[in-house]
Amino acid sequence: MVTEECDLLGPAEAMHPAEAALVERAVERRRREFAIGRQCARRALARLGVTGLPLLAGPNGAPLWPAGLVGSITHTHAGPAGFCGVAVAARQDVVALGIDAEGADSLAPALWDFVLTGAEKRRLDGNTRAGHLAKLAFVAKEATLKAVLPSAGQPLDFRDIHVDVAPAEDGFVAEVVVQVENLPPDMRRCVGRFARHDRIILAAVVVPNRGEPASGPERPFVGFHAMC
Ligand SMILES: CC(C)(COP(=O)(O)OP(=O)(O)OC[C@H]1O[C@@H](n2cnc3c(N)ncnc32)[C@H](O)[C@@H]1OP(=O)(O)O)[C@@H](O)C(=O)NCCC(=O)NCCS
Structure with a gap:
């Protein structure tokens, strides 16, 4: 890569x-x-x-x-x-790849209903860092959509993806929660990584071919290093 x-x-x-x-x-x-x-x-x-x-x-x-x-x-x-x-x-080596970069701020509350599923919103209830976690979910979903859409053969939106964000590990798991005919199982559930760089959050989803580990980038991003 x-x-x-x-x-x-x-x-x-x-x-x-x-x-x-x-x-x-x-x-x-x-x-x-x-x-x-x-x-x-x-x-x-x-x-x-x-x-x-x-x-x-x-x-x-x-x-x-x-x-x-x-x-x-x-x-x-x-x-x-x-x-x-x-x-x-x-x-x-890699069957699907998606990357996304966004400002490292909170996701505007007006966007929550557009981006987050009901289950994701409930998990943020009462969390003092809810806006930031919502933004991580948004970036993760953008990266996942870019990885999955070219193989999906149908439109998908943010709430068709459920994301479990693990900020302490700089990681996430994204799952396509709607029926998408012919979407390979390894694209239904994707593992991704976050990185931060100069007030920007980066997310990357890499789906390796046949489940084998993807080789790392030859010359990594400043921010994406160790993500892909
Ligand atoms: C398409 C989408 C992934 C773009 O992401 P973004 O955060 O707005 O913008 P970014 O700058 O990070 O990425 C834009 C790049 O994504 C790529 N892109 C655009 N559409 C894409 C798609 N369907 N699949 C994969 N990559 C795509 C392009 O390379 C584009 O840059 P370019 O036009 O200069 O080449 C985003 O708009 C999205 O998630 N759309 C689907 C969700 C949605 O809104 N659905 C509504 C009904 S279908």
Whole structure:
């Protein structure tokens, strides 16, 4: 597995024309985060020997990784300089991969009903760190959705995933709690890791092929180290 990361404020390299066409009508902020994501992806792919190909996107927004590879992109404007991260792995090692980065603050109460299941909300009742734990659940669910959606063949939302967060271990277990035909069992229940970096929370879900341990990243994220 290879990972690349950078902040969102630096200069963005030119995109492949086919990539630029995907965001030609987007606002500047969106074009920038997309371009930086493609730049990180291009660097990660080059380290795996893949060059010159545009990284296009499917109708649901998921990147269309070259044959034989899986990957995930995240960007956030949180933190002093924003953050963009990309992880890419060979499908023979990893069958699904999802990463997410968000600001390390509390999840706004207005979002709780949208993000959390009833059971998850009940577990937070009376907890003085409920807002922070809710944010961890949100980041974990985003990473899990990115790992699972490309194989699910159907839309999923946050409450279709139940997350058990273990902040002391910087880990979580995420389970798909709705029926998804043909979703492999190892994607129904995913194990993930958290890391923190410069006011940003990072979550990563890696589903190794055939249950074998995934090899670690060659050059890890500052924040994602030891996660993948
Ligand atoms: C798609 C989603 C995972 C994006 O996450 P986010 O935290 O908003 O944004 P991030 O910057 O971390 O990630 C965005 C990247 O995720 C990737 N992405 C987008 N859709 C994706 C999908 N379906 N599967 C996997 N990855 C996806 C893209 O690479 C995108 O960046 P890019 O467009 O620049 O390439 C998030 O919106 C989500 O969880 N959606 C599903 C839940 C939902 O809202 N459902 C409603 C009904 S289906």
